[in-house]
Amino acid sequence: MDREIEKNYTPENIETKWYDRWEKDKCFSPDLSKREVFSIVMPPPNVTGKLHMGHALDNTCQDIVVRHKRMSGYNTLWIPGADHAGIATQSVVEKRLYKEEKKTKHDLGREEFLKRVWAWKEEYANTIFSQLKKIGASCDWDYYTFTMDEGPNRAVRKVFTQLYNEGLIYQEEKIINWDTVLQSAISDAEVEHKEVKGKFYTLHYKVVDSDEVLNIATTRPETLFGDTAVAVNPKDERFKHLIGKEAIVPLCERTVPIIADEHVDLEMGTGCLKVTPGHDFNDFEIGKRHDLPIINILNNDGTLNDNAKPVQGLNALEARKKTIALLEESEQLVDVKDHKHQVAHGERSDSIIEPKVSKQWFLNVQKMAEIAVKSVKDGKMNFVPKQWENTFFSWLNEPRDWCLSRQLWWGHRIPIYTCDSCHHVFASEFEPQNCPKCLESKLLQDPDVLDTWFSSGLWPMSTLGWPDEKVMEKKYFDIFFPNTLLVTGFDIIFFWVARMSMMSLHFMKCPPFSEVYIHGIVRDKQGRKMSKSLGNGIDPIEVIDQYGCDAMRFTLASGSGYNRGLNLDPAQIESSRNFMNKIWNVFRFISPFLKGTNPKFNLNANLKKLDLEEKWIVQELNETAKKMNIFLGEYRFDEASSTIYSFIYDKFCSWFIELSKPVLYGNDSDKIGFRSDLLRFLFQEILKLLHPISPFITEEIWSFINKNELLITQNYPRYNSQITFEKECEAMNEFIDIVTKIRNLRASVNLKPKDNIEVHFFTDNKKAAKFLFEYRSYLKLLAKVEKGNINEKSKARPTQSIMSATADVEIFIPVADLIDIDTEIARLKKQINKMIVERDKSQKKLENPSFIEKAPDDVVSEVKQKVKNFNNQISSLEMNLENLQ
């Protein structure tokens, strides 16, 4: 105890130094000597990203579990990493390039552009890591992996090649989601449907060699340039006679067949459907069934091409307007109605997604998805909370093939090569030198890159070195794979969790982790998503600067259990900061007494020596330790936080410390010594218990007590079955009740906190009487009871008093002229009424024969005891009420 602890709790002074120390001492490295293993990978944030509250929550949850497991003796590994985030990163660099140099990526060329992206990555990557360190993430940086590193690249190539050779990856001309801003295909998972106000147009299609016209409803009239059929339902009597005839597409005057297809709904629209196989998923299927031609009317940027001459060059919305105008002119527009419908948007670009036919690479996931579903159903992989497996299933039960290729530059290049001379197409795990068929060396690699989630899907494997055996050995793949746990948000269950599961089950024949904890999404106080446009975001780094990281982590933990949302109120963070301050100050109070205390205080050896309040606090501590282990093990961080909060604040600070003051300031040196030893022991346990949630302040305070050892390496407290002090707890609770009632009485007549009072207790309970006598000094300390007279109930009660009662003890405070009879009568009546209501509730139960008959005995006797206690209190209060009136 050489150092003096500072008077004020200032988080920034203590939070900056510990991370470096832990890292330097290799505290985050796995301990291979331990038999039980706990391993987890961090969901890799975007390299060039900034930490937001979602990350803070995600990583706080992980760090709490990791620290708890580590302290509980597990061989613990938490792997950090970062994602190249193909689309997001490329867009940012493109935007900057244009802003600063007015250049596009095409001006630079692929190679040069990629150099710029790597440079950008090098420049900005560290932001997110230093921020992760700032929140205390105790991950092992020796394992740090970037999704575009050589290792993951090799994993990607191996997986692609194998799946290609197994026939699961194929290239095909299909209708896909085309993002017109990114000018790339995207997968189904990356499409969001948003409700948009639009119009519902009814158009006129003439029938060839007939006077008849067909009315066709559509929300997208501009696509008529791509129409290659008109379809009706084969059962539709209205149009049966027209099947096999031809219709004329307005404006382009093309004749197209009128076909019959089951897909057409008799009730919808007009019953006639324009079929645009090039730009609608359903129409594409119809087109396949009827072998219709496909007309592409869109350029890559979403403008109309020369297949739509009258509106060529316009974007979809402009083209729609012009098409309608032209239709009106030619009197082929029948009707326009307002209409709300769901429109596909890119979740990255937020631009409208156009269905478009194009040649892309796909992964057939049918079988893989089935196996993934089965592994969850068989309990090989568990979601916590369990309900989230529904989300997992809903995605995997009817999977569409995964569109893997992206027309981007930043990402893993597709390892498909075409021989320039013999045109042989092949996949290759390693950079090939020659065509395996004709041995020519001129090979052309596919220009596209892979969906970012393809490499993310291999994350639990690739971070441990797979498939390079040497690296796997070095990273202890066999020990740490599969992972124990994954922690993430529900928004990426199908993006990521589903894909990791499929990949791991296919290549490793086991799920990538045995448990998945899904936490909620952080929102603002009003439950709105945090977003730039609303300006309601809370920046974790600003929060840390203002309140400290420990307070932020405690707040996030308090809000995270099995709920799906966490509405973050800054007032809560302030409250957590105040809690940290409380801990700081209570340590300041006990610290002078810790000099010379026993660092290895053995509680079990001293159990018999404990006095009543010591037994009580030890019992409470023991219960707290038990709960903490249970709650942290179940990812109930909310319950864990409130458990430790309540123990520290309400038990330790409010009562035990107060009760320790007379001991510590007294002159019984043995007792002072013993109490100091115990205080040290208790406080050390408190620091250990809280450390996983708030690591910095606990490590800091620990360092004042123990110079040579770090807290992070201590053993987490466990339940001690030798501690059985239930009776002492009852007595203490009775004492707390009496003190509270005296304080209540004092407050009711505005007795100043300083004023000493005289109290008359009346009880026939000998134990209670003895207890009140022995604890008289505490009553003085805590309720300023200068003199406590203890009498039997047969003795006369003092007049001119205010009174209260527990089941066994009547408490009288003579207040002479201070008393206002009417107020006191009202107060007593109110209390009596409350008691009567409760008594009657219980009494009614007892009068019910079937309750006595059917309820378990312990419940019945509990209720009987309750009635007795209420009656005791009521009669005490009533007697006094009579005396007053």
Place this chain on the structure above:
RNA sequence: GGGCCCUUAGCUCAGCUGGUUAGAGCGCUACCUUGACAUGGUAGAGGUCAGAGAUUCGAAUUCUCUAGGGCCCACCA
């Protein structure tokens, strides 16, 4: 259209397998600069647990329905 979830104090939320005087934090009221802490202390006010019904000796807790709100999935013109 399918699925999931929510509705408990003024606000944000706990309340696990049915039995509690229904809890916490913030806010509010009164009193208090008491030698760890005003980032504090003591005491208090505030809830017919969204509504209706059912099961049960007993329901905030289980079931059904209704109302309101949120989220996810889905190609329906």
